[in-house]
Amino acid sequence: MNKNFKMQCCETIRNEIPQIMEISEVVSEGKGQKSFFFKHRISCKPGQFIMVWLPAIDEKPMAISYNNKKGFAFTFQVIGEFTRALDALKKNDKIGIRGPYGNSFSIKENACVVAGGVGMASVSTLIDALKNPWIINGARSKEHLIYAKRYKSKNVLFATDDGSYGKKGFTTEILEEVLSKNKKIRIVCTCGPEIMMKKVLEICNRFKIECEASLERFMACGFGVCGKCMINDKIVCIDGPVFNSKQLNEMTEFGKFARLKSGKKVSLGEYHSAHS
């Protein structure tokens, strides 16, 4: 790995020009969902993200979804112009990567991990770092469920909106059952649709269990300068993307509002339709 890759600690010399890397493997994870693997070592903590650059197209944040001695990967779902362009890439194609950025999930045992859709990518390296966590993996349907076979833990539960795999219904319903039956659980870590995470937080509040959620907002820089990813007074790219119960409970915008690329504050629904 190029030594410049890791953000340098020295205050005035920082290099954050994207490093050009070759895609070593493309894995289909589900419908419109793929992982790109890179044979580069990256020093990162669970929940951190990278900025992925497609020259002349755009640059977007992506969670690191696999990380080991052989290299790392990120997993995306096709939703807009950028991810459609990603989808067209093949093994040996080159893209730019910079990072990792952001804070990380706490690694605490007796954890329950709740993920919705491609949000599973943000918690996957956390699951790798935990011994035997409860995992609640939900998606619209079986074909949208990622990493269904990735974890051998016996505590993996699935939920699909249409009942095509696992339980028919929401991850939050399973979470309530799991928390009711397992008093040992100390922390719930979550990533997925914000409405789901808001519900997860409410459940954790009710059960008096710590919650950590990884949030998504439009980003330009990834290092706390552009001010686009603000949620209340928090800068998602450097204060987050992972926030704890106390921070989440104080955020009046969590689960309700987000800012468009222009900085205009809109409802989450309008934000998502503007971005797809």
Place this chain on the structure above:
Amino acid sequence: MLQTNLCGINLRNPTILASGILGVTKESIDRIGKNGAGAVTLKSLCHEERLGNKNPTMFGYGNIFLNAVGLPGQGIDNALKDFKTLDDLSVPVIGSIYGYKIEQFGEVAKKMSRLKPAMIEVDISCPHMDYGKPYYADAALTAEITGVVKKNSGNIPVSVKLSPNVYDIKEIAHAAERAGADAITAINTAVGMVIDINVRKPVLANKIGGISGPALKPIAVRCVYEIYEDVKIPIIGTGGVTYGKDAIEMIMAGATAVGIGTGIYYRGINVFKKICDEMLIWMKKNKIRSLEDIRGCAHE
């Protein structure tokens, strides 16, 4: 020791968040105030909502920082609803404005005045706007815009932000002063480009960007020095200020206050407090009691 009077505004220290960094929301500028800034400048707003350029819009590279964000902003009308007022924060707020046509500068200034900022800054110098004619490079147009903004800003002091990408910055500053500007903000970014030799393309989506960070500082100090010789109104010296010694240097060139933007990238949000602490240490060591004692001293 650091207290500064800028056009009648009392600043607890001379550090000002420069426009374009983090100043998108009211909560973020309040947070910058809590991290020690003497005043904060909003990200520039115009008469309409703008999405800005595609990413990459900014990156750091050694001692330079390159950006071409393309003036994204929610527009002054959305900002009126979002901010309601700007005089209820713990720190004075400078509202940065611009337009495409000259009369739009006036229209936006008028609306910005309703938010009661401590000062209005006129961004005539963003290097990425296609104005047809670059306002910042023409003394007569600079004067005309300054006049229009002054007419629409009531009693709020107005600072005109200048570009280093001109033949003679003194002439432009002088034109702004004659047209009624209360202060000069100098400087905006210098124009540059970085090409990735692996993909053989410019890294910025906009190709060309504005250089800031420590590499900009000598250009900024030179501009402030030249302007100080030619105008009487105060100067907000902006460009590459990262450490306390940089702020001192800018004040010696003639600046009344110092703008800090990219410094946040290098040293974090509390860069304001760090710079103030470093200035105080230097002042004590050199037995300087007030910044007035060194302001413009490089000219003597």
